[in-house]
Amino acid sequence: MLLRRQEYKGYNHQAKASKQVEKPVERLIKLSKKRDRSINYLVVEAILEYLKRKEAKET
Numbered sequence: 001m002l003l004r005r006q007e008y009k010g011y012n013h014q015a016k017a018s019k020q021v022e023k024p025v026e027r028l029i030k031l032s033k034k035r036d037r038s039i040n041y042l043v044v045e046a047i048l049e050y051l052k053r054k055e056a057k058e059t
Contacts, residue, residue, distance in 0.1 A: 032039045 028039050028042055032042055035042070
């Protein structure tokens with residue numbers, strides 16, 4: 001599910017186990033500003049890294 005920019009403020013992640021899990025969209029916004037990258041760039045980068053790790057385990 002893709003969230004529109006207007007929906008970010010209302011997004012509430014269900015898992016509250018740690019501060020690392022809380023407010024993922026807000027954390028992405030903060031990181032995107034710090035790294036001067038778009039949120040989309042960070043998400044695609046994370047997906048590619050995830051796929052690389054999973055594919056490495058399969059071989």
